[in-house]
Amino acid sequence: MKKIKIADGIHMLSMNVEDMLFEGIWEIANGVTLNSYIVQGEKTAIIDGVIGWDGIPETLYKNLEEINVHPKDIDYLIVNHMEPDHSGWISNFEKIKDDFTIVCTEKAAKLVTSFYGKDKIQVVKEGDTLDLGNGKVLSFHPVPNVHWPDTMYSYEHSTKTLFSCDMYGAFGKMGDHHFDDEMTPEEEEFFEKEGIRYYSNVMTTFTPMLRKAIEKSKEFEINTIAPGHGPLYRGNPEKIMNDYTRFSNYAEGAGKNEITILWGSMYGMTGKAIAFAEEILKREGVKYNKLEMPLESESEMVATVFKSAGIIIAAPTYEYKLFPPVAAALDEIGRKKITGKAAFRFGSYGWSGGAEKELAEILERNRMKWDMVPSVEFEGSPKAGDFEKIEAGILELIGKMKDKIVE
Ligand code: FEO
Numbered sequence: 001m002k003k004i005k006i007a008d009g010i011h012m013l014s015m016n017v018e019d020m021l022f023e024g025i026w027e028i029a030n031g032v033t034l035n036s037y038i039v040q041g042e043k044t045a046i047i048d049g050v051i052g053w054d055g056i057p058e059t060l061y062k063n064l065e066e067i068n069v070h071p072k073d074i075d076y077l078i079v080n081h082m083e084p085d086h087s088g089w090i091s092n093f094e095k096i097k098d099d100f101t102i103v104c105t106e107k108a109a110k111l112v113t114s115f116y117g118k119d120k121i122q123v124v125k126e127g128d129t130l131d132l133g134n135g136k137v138l139s140f141h142p143v144p145n146v147h148w149p150d151t152m153y154s155y156e157h158s159t160k161t162l163f164s165c166d167m168y169g170a171f172g173k174m175g176d177h178h179f180d181d182e183m184t185p186e187e188e189e190f191f192e193k194e195g196i197r198y199y200s201n202v203m204t205t206f207t208p209m210l211r212k213a214i215e216k217s218k219e220f221e222i223n224t225i226a227p228g229h230g231p232l233y234r235g236n237p238e239k240i241m242n243d244y245t246r247f248s249n250y251a252e253g254a255g256k257n258e259i260t261i262l263w264g265s266m267y268g269m270t271g272k273a274i275a276f277a278e279e280i281l282k283r284e285g286v287k288y289n290k291l292e293m294p295l296e297s298e299s300e301m302v303a304t305v306f307k308s309a310g311i312i313i314a315a316p317t318y319e320y321k322l323f324p325p326v327a328a329a330l331d332e333i334g335r336k337k338i339t340g341k342a343a344f345r346f347g348s349y350g351w352s353g354g355a356e357k358e359l360a361e362i363l364e365r366n367r368m369k370w371d372m373v374p375s376v377e378f379e380g381s382p383k384a385g386d387f388e389k390i391e392a393g394i395l396e397l398i399g400k401m402k403d404k405i406v407e
Contacts, residue, residue: 007159042133080165108150145209160223170195170230181235200306253340255309263314294325320354334366342400344373
């Protein structure tokens with residue numbers, strides 16, 4: 001666990017976590033940080049505690065000691081959001097001190113009691129404040145569905161620090177640099193990618209509410225944005241707000257100037273057409289990503305489709321339906337409400353078709369509103385005429401993408 005001073009009287013305790021499935025689903029290749037904040041006035045508050053998954057590590061005591069905080073001096077636990085990556089420490093913390101007050105929204109209070117059996121709760125509403133003394137005043141600002149209904153921002157007035165919890169978070173472990181103004185260009189690129197992975201995996205379903213939360217954050221005078229995951233933003237807090245606005249647009253069809261080929265092939269017939277498609281994309285100078293299902297991780301698949309302005313679905317018919325791993329991937333994309341992408345499908349069939357019907361059902365069921373180029377289906381191996389149609393389809397897709405590109 002690391003201990004970083006972020007302003008007078010405010011420290012971050014941050015822990016890198018890996019080898020876990022985030023939310024029990026997402027295989028996060030580059031780990032994640034869990035950030036916790038200690039705010040010291042005459043009284044002390046801890047915001048979104050981080051004490052590991054299975055107990056209280058001694059390093060926590062050591063870190064608290066080094067900033068002159070004894071766990072018994074912590075008066076308030078501010079729970080910005082009840083998801084256990086932020087609140088799971090409560091039951092451990094109460095082993096060393098049980099007379100603390102939990103500060104949270106009314107919606108969170110219900111879960112605080114049902115998850116942890118705690119009832120010493122101070123419920124806060126929009127604009128309520130908590131004066132910790134010595135000039136440290138926190139105020140609280142609900143931002144529902146970021147990404148649970150209970151979530152709120154906390155804001156410390158004297159240092160102009162916005163504790164944004166999941167909002168403005170990113171996956172990816174942090175090394176020695178924790179603030180945006182310390183990052184190397186490589187680290188900036190890393191956290192842009194991990195921010196997209198985080199937004200697309202965890203947040204994108206709630207994009208309309210996230211947009212409201214972005215607008216709310218613009219109402220504060222901000223020196224530092226201090227999220228629950230990933231880097232802190234003090235050099236240019238507006239950049240992460242703009243990045244999140246861009247990500248919200250990716251959720252509704254915009255994307256980078258790249259195409260993702262979401263593909264599966266049983267015996268290489270569709271595979272021949274994919275090799276041809278790659279040649280066309282190279283010729284046209286279009287960057288592309290290939291995701292072979294089911295070999296790709298769910299996390300990478302969702303993130304890569306999410307950020308792309310164009311999608312090629314390359315998959316055959318299997319048992320009268322769309323090749324199942326690709327169908328499952330598209331269904332997941334639909335459940336995430338990733339809408340409006342420009343897309344084109346091709347694929348082979350043997351005894352009969354059926355893939356196209358299921359693709360239409362998936363798009364309709366999930367109300368995806370994808371802008372589809374007419375599909376190309378071929379019996380067995382693709383022939384010269386099929387290649388011509390595939391080339392035309394790809395060129396039409398590239399045309400459709402043009403007004404969706406946002407870098
Ligand atoms: Fe970082 Fe919604 O938990």
